[in-house]
Amino acid sequence: MREADDVTAGEALARAVAALAETGRRPVCVTDPDAWTSERRADLEQAAPRCQGCPLLDPCGDAGEAEDFGVWGGRIRDRRFRTEDRAAS
Numbered sequence: 001m002r003e004a005d006d007v008t009a010g011e012a013l014a015r016a017v018a019a020l021a022e023t024g025r026r027p028v029c030v031t032d033p034d035a036w037t038s039e040r041r042a043d044l045e046q047a048a049p050r051c052q053g054c055p056l057l058d059p060c061g062d063a064g065e066a067e068d069f070g071v072w073g074g075r076i077r078d079r080r081f082r083t084e085d086r087a088a089s
C-alpha cells in the first residue's frame with residue numbers, strides 16, 4: 001500500500017506543474033508543444049536545450065524516465081533509436 005507522500009514521478013510532475021501555474025508561470029514547452037513531441041529528431045534536438053532554466057526540469061526528467069518519446073527534462077527520449085541523450089547540457 002502506498003503512503004500518502006509516496007507519489008509516482010508523473011504525480012510529482014503534475015503537482016509541480018500546478019504549483020508553477022499558481023505563480024502565473026508556465027514552462028516554455030507549452031508555448032510550442034509540437035517541438036517537444038515532434039517525430040523529427042532535429043526538432044527534438046532544438047527543443048531540448050530550451051528546457052534549461054525550467055523550474056520543472058528535475059520532476060519532468062524523472063517523469064520522462066517512463067516515456068519512449070519526446071523531450072522530458074531537457075532529455076530526448078527516442079524509442080526509435082533506443083537512446084536517451086542529455087541534449088540540454
Ligand code: SF4
Nearest residue numbers: 027029051054060073
Ligand atoms: S523541463 Fe519539462 S516542463 Fe520544462 S520546458 Fe522542458 S519539457 Fe517542458
